[in-house]
Amino acid sequence: MEEGKKSSTMSDVGAWAMNVVSSVGIIMANKHVPLWELLWFSIVANTSIAGMNLSLMLNSVGFYQISKLSMIPVVCVMEWILHSKHYSREVKMAVVVVVLGVGVCTVTDVKVNAKGFLCACIAVLSTFLQHIVFIC
Structure with missing residues (x-):
């Protein structure tokens, strides 16, 4: 063994x-x-991947999906705050539709614990860092 x-x-x-x-x-x-x-960049990118995988391991698939999709509005809002980037109405509506759709589909399958929530937050923040610092 x-x-x-x-x-x-x-x-x-x-x-x-x-x-x-x-x-x-x-x-x-x-x-x-x-x-x-x-x-x-490698550290930030791998932190994002590891955080999401740990979140999936510790939480339900529903919460994983919600946290994965929360990256999109977080990046958009932070680009707006830090870089004064503006999005078209169509982009804003598409993000809202996707987020609402995932929310409706996963509302019955959301189980989360503190460690899993922390892992998801770390993943979302590292993804934001990866996008803002290295891609923009």
């Missing part, structure tokens, strides 16, 4: 390492950015 657990841990570590290496490699190939920015 102990050997199987050790093998599983090594497999997880290998998967995480490959995720980081592949993320950094893709960015280096496409952007040719300085190493420090590359590492910072």
